[in-house]
Amino acid sequence: MEKMYLTPAETVRTIVDNGKRVLTQSRLRTFVLSLLAGFYIGFGAQLATVVTQDAAAFAGKGVAALLGGSVFSLGLMLVVVCGAELFTGNSLLTSSALHGEITWGQLLENWGIVIVGNLAGSLFFAALMFESQLWMNGAVAETAIRTAAAKCQLPFGVALVRGILCNWLVCLAVFMATAARDVSGKMLACYAPIMAFVASGFEHSIANMYFIPTGLLLAGKLGREVPGLSWGAFFRDNLLPVTLGNILGGVLFVAFAYWYVHLKVDAPR
Known part of the structure; x- marks a missing residue:
C-alpha cells in the first residue's frame, strides 16, 4: 500500500531532487511558469480583499483576518497543484545548492528570472482587476x-521581520505539500x-506586488492623495525589505x- 505522505527526511530528499529541474x-x-504564479497569488489576494472589506464590522477583526487568510490560501494551492514558479517557495532550491545538485549561480539565475516573472504577472493581474471596474x-x-x-x-x-516570518510559513507549506501524496x-x-x-499580518513579497499596485491604480483613478503611497515607496519601503526577509x-x-x-551527513565533500 502506498504511503499517504513522505517522512521529513524523504521530503527533503524530494525537494533536493526537484531542484535539479x-x-x-x-x-x-x-519565466512563463513564474508569470502564472504571479497570476495565481493575485487571485488569492483579490479574493481576500473582497472577503475582508466588511467582515470585521460583522464578525470582528480576528475572524475577518481568519477569513482573509483562508481564501488567500487559494493562491498557493494553484501554484502547487497546477504547477508554477513562485519566488518565495523557490527559497527551497537552496537545499539543492547546499547538497551540490545545482550551483549557486544556477540558484541565483532562477531567483532572478522568477522574481521578474512574478512581478510582471502580478502587475498584469492588478491591471486586469483595475480594468474590470469591479472596485x-x-x-x-x-x-x-x-x-x-x-x-x-x-x-x-518591521517589514524585514514580517517578511522572515511570512516565508518561514510559506516554505513550510510547500514542504508539507511536497510530503503529501x-x-x-x-x-x-x-x-x-x-x-x-x-x-x-506577515508580509509576502509577491502578494505585495499585487496589493500595492492595485491600491496605487485605484487611488489614482479616484483622485486620492494617500500619504506614503507611491511607486517609489512600493519598491523602496516595502518590496526591498520584505523580499530580503522572505529570503532569510x-x-x-x-x-x-x-x-x-537530514542530509548534511550525506552531502558531497
Missing part, C-alpha cells in the same frame, strides 16, 4: 487603498500555514535547517 528547464519555461467605488476600493498604504508605511526593520493533502498543507501568515526566512529556517538535519 533548473539544470534542464529553459529560461523561457521558467471603482465603495468599501472594496477603500480597503485596497488602505491596505496598500499601510504596507508602504512600515518601517524597514494526493491533491487533497497538498491543498490542506497549503491552507493552514498560508492562513496563519495572512491572519497574523525561507533559506535559514526551512531550506538550510532541514537540509542540515
